[in-house]
Amino acid sequence: MTEQTTSAEQAEPTAEQQHFEHLISEDSRVEPRDWMPEAYRKSLTRQVSQHAHSEIIGMQPEANWITRAPSLKRKAVLMAKVQDEAGHGLYLYSAAETLGTPRSVLNEQLLSGKAKYSSIFNYPARTWADMGAIGWLVDGAAICNQVPLCRASYGPYGRAMVRICKEESFHQRQGWEILYELSHGTEAQKQMAQDAVNRFYGPALQMFGPPDADSPNSQQSMQWNIKRFSNDELRQRFVDMIVPQAEALGLTLPDPDLKWNEARGHYDYGQLDWNEFMSVIKGSGPCNVQRMKRRREAHANGAWVREAAEAYAQRQARQAAEAEAATSSPEAGVEIDETTVVAGRGSAELIGARA
């Protein structure tokens, strides 16, 4: 093959590449069975797994308050919410796995500190009112970010987001309701609610990521129809949403520059502390060390569950293989050895990862 032929072939997109481009231009879904550029697969694997890690680490600040919830009803609601977050993590790890990276690898990336998770979960939950502020602001920001992701071009991610967003709406509502009750309670309760909002407002706005000018990957992500709106557009949408909600709560937002801009038809808001954001992302937030330590402990404590699940899966596979052999050739007396079982499981995993 000559060099000229090679470059001519490279210039002409393959049928698979054309199919991918067609799916994107039609605003259709890319499924695990479809060919996709390696950069698309890599970018999505990073985004979906970071999202999964955030759901799992995000259980910690609220789980700390389950035993201290002020009533049985509050305890039950908070437990349900924390369990929802675990479920979100599981949907998202499954979606990430369809891109070809096993969950054990994704998990290792989190435990080793190689993978990031949302910076917001590195802040402490100091009072019961923080359960309200987290629900209202953190889950509220998550909804703004995630509703457009329901239309993400990658099918398993978009479909996971549909279910997750429904649950996030409930989370935001329960947070709002906690704050409403506190802000209409005693003066001390109202102050506790205001203090929680003061602490979570800035970090919640930072959940949308750095300003557009400092977010170089966003544009590619938008061209692939993964992201639909820029970080700043989503942040603006969130600010516009929470200002009237704060008024309804009888609380203020801690930003002296926050005011309605008639010309823009949006609220203007002040500069956020991006140095603090970068420092938290890099591991120096108030709770980074504590969150990772707790996650590693939980993973180690769960080793027996993984071992039991693995032993059960092996037994099931062996029994299925024996039953299959008995039905297909009863006279042959096929001997099922460990190699057959392992090969069978390997194939099943591959199908699971690509189908």
Ligand SMILES: [Fe+2]
């Ligand atoms: Fe969630």
Ligand SMILES: [Fe+2]
């Ligand atoms: Fe949530």
